[in-house]
Amino acid sequence: MAAEAIGWWGVPLGILAGTLRSSAPFLFVSLGECLTEKSGKINLGLEGTLLMGAMSAYAISYLGSEKWGMSPAASPWIGVLVAGCAGMVLGFIHAWLSQQPKVNDIAVGIAMIIFGSGVAFFLGKPFIQPQAPQLPFFELGRLMSNVPAVQSALQISPLFLIGVGLAPLMSWFFKSTRPGLFIRAVGDSPDAALAMGVSIKKVRMLCIIAGSFLAGIGGAYLSLVSPGSWNEGISSGQGLMAVALVIFARWNPVQCLWASLFFGGTQAVGPALQAVGVDSGIYLFNAAPYVLTLLIMIITCSPKRTLSGAPGALGTISG
Amino acid sequence: MSKTPQSRIWIANGLGMLSRYNWRKIAEAIALPVGALLFSLILFGIFCAFCGKNPFAVYGLIYKSAFGSWRSFQGTLLRAAPLMLTALCTALPARLGLMIIGNEGALVMGGLGAIAAGLLLSYGSITPSPEQLQNVSGIPSAGVLLGMALAGIVAGGLWIAVVGALRHYRAVNETISSLLMNYIAIALMNHLVGGPIKDPGETIKASSFSLPEMNRLINLPTTRIHYGLFYGLIACVIAYFLIQRTTFGFAARTAGGNVKAARIAGLPVGKLTVMICFLAGSCAGLAGMAEVAAVHGRVNESLVAGYGYTGILVAFVARYNPIACTLVAVLLGGILSSGGALQRTLDMPDATALVFQGLVFLVILFSESLYGRFRVFKEPIAPIAAPPLPPSSSTTVSA
Numbered sequence: 011m012a013a014e015a016i017g018w019w020g021v022p023l024g025i026l027a028g029t030l031r032s033s034a035p036f037l038f039v040s041l042g043e044c045l046t047e048k049s050g051k052i053n054l055g056l057e058g059t060l061l062m063g064a065m066s067a068y069a070i071s072y073l074g075s076e077k078w079g080m081s082p083a084a085s086p087w088i089g090v091l092v093a094g095c096a097g098m099v100l101g102f103i104h105a106w107l108s109q110q111p112k113v114n115d116i117a118v119g120i121a122m123i124i125f126g127s128g129v130a131f132f133l134g135k136p137f138i139q140p141q142a143p144q145l146p147f148f149e150l151g152r153l154m155s156n157v158p159a160v161q162s163a164l165q166i167s168p169l170f171l172i173g174v175g176l177a178p179l180m181s182w183f184f185k186s187t188r189p190g191l192f193i194r195a196v197g198d199s200p201d202a203a204l205a206m207g208v209s210i211k212k213v214r215m216l217c218i219i220a221g222s223f224l225a226g227i228g229g230a231y232l233s234l235v236s237p238g239s240w241n242e243g244i245s246s247g248q249g250l251m252a253v254a255l256v257i258f259a260r261w262n263p264v265q266c267l268w269a270s271l272f273f274g275g276t277q278a279v280g281p282a283l284q285a286v287g288v289d290s291g292i293y294l295f296n297a298a299p300y301v302l303t304l305l306i307m308i309i310t311c312s313p314k315r316t317l318s319g320a321p322g323a324l325g326t327i328s329g
Numbered sequence: 330m331s332k333t334p335q336s337r338i339w340i341a342n343g344l345g346m347l348s349r350y351n352w353r354k355i356a357e358a359i360a361l362p363v364g365a366l367l368f369s370l371i372l373f374g375i376f377c378a379f380c381g382k383n384p385f386a387v388y389g390l391i392y393k394s395a396f397g398s399w400r401s402f403q404g405t406l407l408r409a410a411p412l413m414l415t416a417l418c419t420a421l422p423a424r425l426g427l428m429i430i431g432n433e434g435a436l437v438m439g440g441l442g443a444i445a446a447g448l449l450l451s452y453g454s455i456t457p458s459p460e461q462l463q464n465v466s467g468i469p470s471a472g473v474l475l476g477m478a479l480a481g482i483v484a485g486g487l488w489i490a491v492v493g494a495l496r497h498y499r500a501v502n503e504t505i506s507s508l509l510m511n512y513i514a515i516a517l518m519n520h521l522v523g524g525p526i527k528d529p530g531e532t533i534k535a536s537s538f539s540l541p542e543m544n545r546l547i548n549l550p551t552t553r554i555h556y557g558l559f560y561g562l563i564a565c566v567i568a569y570f571l572i573q574r575t576t577f578g579f580a581a582r583t584a585g586g587n588v589k590a591a592r593i594a595g596l597p598v599g600k601l602t603v604m605i606c607f608l609a610g611s612c613a614g615l616a617g618m619a620e621v622a623a624v625h626g627r628v629n630e631s632l633v634a635g636y637g638y639t640g641i642l643v644a645f646v647a648r649y650n651p652i653a654c655t656l657v658a659v660l661l662g663g664i665l666s667s668g669g670a671l672q673r674t675l676d677m678p679d680a681t682a683l684v685f686q687g688l689v690f691l692v693i694l695f696s697e698s699l700y701g702r703f704r705v706f707k708e709p710i711a712p713i714a715a716p717p718l719p720p721s722s723s724t725t726v727s728a
Contacts, residue, residue, distance in 0.1 A: 054504065107691060110698035116428050116504050118694055120641060125687025131680030132380075242680075247512050254505050293523060297516030300509045304501075313500040 020286045027163030028278020029271055030170065031236040035060065035245075036270035037173040038228030039252035041180060042221035044263055047256060048184065049217035050197035050323035051108055054119025056225040057249030058126020059100045063093035063229020065134035068240040071233075072142035082143035090145070090169070090230040097226020098219050100126050105218035109211055123250075137240050145169060145234045167235045169227070173267075176224075180263040193217055197321035225249065247300065254303045258310055260319035276302050357706035362646055365696040366660075369689040376684065382675055394670035395663030402663075403553045407624075408636075409662030410554075411436070413561030413655050414616035415640025417568050418489065420649040421609040422503070424572055425602060426585040431492055431507030432613045433637025434514030435485035439614025440621045441518055442484025443477040444628045445526075447540045447621070450476045455526050457538060465541045473544040478560075478618050485614015486607040488514065493606025497599045515633055522629055536629035546623035557619030561655065564612050568651035571608075581605055613637065635683075639665060642690050661686070 039056050046053045067089035074085030104122050108115035147165035155161060184190040195203040196213045203210055232248075233240045255273060259265035280295035374384030395405050415432040422429045445455050450473045452461045492510060495501040521537070528538040548555050572578035584591035584598050591598055616636065625631055643661055647653035668682040701707070 103691070107695055110695060112698050112700065113694055114428070114697075117645065118691075120428075120430055120504070121687060121690035121694055124638060124642070124683060124690055128680050128683030128685075128687045132678050132684050135678040135680065247509070250505065250508055254502075254509070257502075290524065291520060293516045293520035297513050297520075300512045300516070304506055304509050304513070307501045307506060308495060308499050311500045311502075313498060 018286060021282050023160065023163050024282030024285055025275055025278045028282060029275040030164070030166055031274070032277050033270045033274025034167065034170040034173050034231045034235070035228040035248050036252050036255060036273045037170070037177070037267060038231065039225045039249050040255045040259065040266040040270055041173070041176060041263055042224030042228070043253050043256045044221075044259070044261055044266055045180065045193075045224070046218050046221035047261060047324055048197045048321055049193050049214045050200065050321050051105075051115050051214050051218060052119060052253075052324065053101070053104055053108075053122075053218055053221060054116055054250070054253060055100065055104050055122025055126060056222065056253060057245060057247065058123045058130070059097045059222050059225040060229040060232065060245045060249040061127045061130040062096050062100055063226030064233040064244050065130040065137070065229075065240060066096040066226075067093035067230030068142050068233035069134065069137045071144075072137055072140050075143045076140070083146070086143055086145045086234050089142075089234060090227055093226040093230035094223040095226070097222040097224070097229070100226075101219040101222025102215075104222065105215040108218075109214060131242050134240055134242075138242075142234070142240075144238050147235075167231070169231050169235060177263045177267040184263070194321070197323055200323050225252075228252075251299055251303045254307055258303075258306045261321065262319060273299055273302070353706045357700065357703070358648065360706070361696045361699060362648065362693060365692045366646070366689060369685070369692040372688050372692065373685050376688070377677075380677075382677065387671065387675065387677075390670055390674055391664060391667040394667040401666070404666040405659060405663040406554050406558055407662075408665045409655075409658040410558040410561045411616040411620055411636040412640055412643050412658035412662050412665075413565055414612045414619070415636050416643035416647065416654040416658055417564060417612035417651060418485075418609045418637075419641045419644035420647065420651060420654055421568060421572070421605050421612070422489075422493070423644065423649040424578075424585050425581050425605050426588070427493070427496060427602070427606070428504045429489060429492060429507045429606065429609060430504055430641050431489055431510045431610070431637075432640045433633065433635070434507070434511035435488045435610040435613035436617040436620070436637050437511075437514040437518050437632055438488040439481035439485035439611075439617030440628050440632045441521065441617075442480035442614065443618035443621045444537050444540070446480035447473055447477045447544060448538055451541050451544050452538075455538070462538075465543065470544050474546060474622060477622055478615060481614040481618030481621075482611040483614070485617060486609075486611035489610025489613070490603050490607040492610075493603045496606075497602045511637065518628065518632070519630070526628075528627070531627075531629075534629050534631075536627045539627040540622065544622075545626055546619060548623075555619065555623035557616075557623050560615055560619055561658070564615065565651040565655045568608075568612070572651065577601075577604075613640070616640075639686060642686050642693075645690065646693050661689075 039060060043053060043056055067086070069089075070092045071086040071089035074080040074088055075082040078085075080088065100122060103125075104115075104118055107113060108118040145167060147167055148171075149161065150164040150166050154164065184194060192203065192206070192208045192213055195206060196208060196210050200210050203213070228249075229245070232244050237244065251273060252270075255269045256266065259269045277299045279298055280292060283295060284292055370388070374388065377384045377387045394401050396402055415436055418432040418435055419429055448455045448457065450468050451465050453466060454461055488510060489507065492503050492507045495506055496503040519535075523535045526537045528536055546555050546557060549558075570578075572581065580591070580596050581601055583594065584596055584601055588598060617632065620632060620634075620636075621628055639661055643654055643657045646661070647657040664685060665682055668679055671677045671681050672679050
């Protein structure tokens with residue numbers, strides 16, 4: 011491929027390209043999970059939401075342009091929106107169920123992974139074959155270089171840029187706005203929130219639904235930008251890694267951005283090496299993100315203290 | 330006058346004897362999951378109807394292909410065998426308050442350990458040369474199988490013990506870490522069968538070398554069911570006694586109920602965590618061994634068949650009770666085995682089983698919140714214990 015023309019330089023370039031391309035799902039899911047966890051609930055089911063988002067975005071993009079007569083430029087964007095809404099539906103189920111008395115939110119998350127991926131695979135079966143119109147790129151590379159490999163490496167999706175913009179925005183939202191304060195209060199000290207007259211249930215419901223909306227958009231990125239197709243192995247645990255990533259990022263949206271870039275980078279190592287002809291141990295390289303996530307969790311967690319930045323009510327059965 | 334209190338005492342005594350067995354609680358523990366299963370069947374029917382299928386045809390087909398004949402029931406039991414074992418991988422740590430979902434990974438690791446031991450004991454090498462393939466060693470088949478079972482148990486056990494140790498010593502969330510370990514185990518398996526232990530003769534699907542026919546786990550006479558089913562049944566019974574009737578189990582349940590109290594009582598919580606996790610993983614590892622030794626005869630991608638994830642569901646529906654796990658495993662094994670028929674006859678995607686499992690899971694979780702909400706299942710106050718009504722209260726009632 012193009013990597014042959016520039017030899018081993020293809021590896022760092024490939025990793026850079028992969029970072030720009032594959033960190034967006036991590037970013038959206040981790041921002042969604044960050045929002046959810048700030049309100050004191052965990053949503054492990056975002057893996058299922060991601061798949062559901064990927065499937066519905068792809069299906070709508072395909073159906074819209076082929077069957078319903080939309081322009082191929084518009085239908086992917088409708089797909090992104092529908093993916094977010096599909097995420098919201100799953101988020102509502104999670105939010106409602108996990109706030110029932112005696113119901114554990116982690117268990118609900120596991121159930122939602124199974125349910126979400128089941129529904130996505132069930133409804134997505136007819137869409138594995140056809141090719142749906144994709145979201146456009148900003149051709150940043152074309153301004154900077156004539157080498158085709160560099161040009162294709164520096165294609166940047168507008169969706170990714172939206173995610174990058176969203177991170178500081180969310181940080182500001184938590185820090186400086188009234189609703190942000192309410193969310194932090196509900197997550198840190200439900201009793202205090204109750205005393206402020208905030209409805210814990212409502213805040214958590216909204217946070218989980220909004221978080222799932224973001225995760226659904228992350229799924230749309232998977233199927234409409236990179237890798238840009240729909241199949242059953244498309245997410246392979248990225249939703250879950252993003253949940254672990256939030257712990258690594260200490261529940262700080264801006265750090266979620268850096269962590270997502272880092273994770274996208276490790277995910278790109280395997281394919282980048284494969285592109286220059288390294289084939290042995292490719293499965294091990296592809297497992298690098300999982301190993302890395304585990305290592306990061308081992309390093310950052312500690313039994314002696316609660317993590318700085320962790321919402322106080324997280325993981326407790328309250329409210 | 331004197332007769333009424335006497336009969337009241339009898340009734341009270343009778344109720345007292347019954348309440349010693351807590352039958353209302355038992356009835357509740359059976360009725361709620363069964364009700365939840367029925368309700369999820371209804372929801373699933375609605376889902377099918379939305380997809381343009383006749384729900385009753387779907388129900389009929391599931392019943393027919395899961396329990397309808399002895400032949401189809403054999404297929405159900407064949408799937409129930411690994412489910413019982415993988416369910417224990419979630420059910421045992423749950424008694425300690427841990428939610429471990431690394432069943433699939435432990436199963437794969439158990440399968441890898443088993444195939445390594447099996448090939449070593451049969452041929453003297455994991456990658457036997459053509460000459461070695463010709464002469465199978467003289468170790469009796471039972472010895473080879475025992476070696477495989479031990480290797481599977483240790484491999485799966487250590488895999489989950491790591492999760493337990495990380496939980497206790499580093500406070501790493503066990504749910505996330507065990508799920509990550511699934512992906513790592515599957516990647517490791519793909520790496521090994523794709524290179525280091527690959528059978529070059531196998532061209533369709535990258536696989537390890539096959540076990541010799543004589544060293545496989547045999548079927549029960551005249552059936553397709555292999556002896557792995559007994560592994561599951563025995564493991565569930567042992568697990569039940571271990572949890573309910575031994576000091577070790579009591580310590581584990583105490584730590585699961587209240588870690589601080591357990592620590593103050595001097596229980597070694599860390600050791601308990603790691604040991605329970607080891608036992609849990611070893612059950613799933615044994616399931617992997619049985620799958621390798623009886624069904625596949627080798628290790629390849631087919632080992633990752635979703636038994637791990639269904640096992641989680643079995644454990645939840647059984648409310649972590651190992652004896653109940655056996656029954657639930659048969660029930661869900663039947664639904665799994667009907668997946669093929671749904672695909673062939675009604676042209677439904679294979680993910681149908683996954684949708685149904687997800688629905689069951691959600692409804693079962695919702696049913697958790699219903700415990701203690703039905704008056705039928707509440708202990709009534711024995712009549713003799715009720716204080717005589719003061720005259721004033723009766724006047725207020727009438728007024």
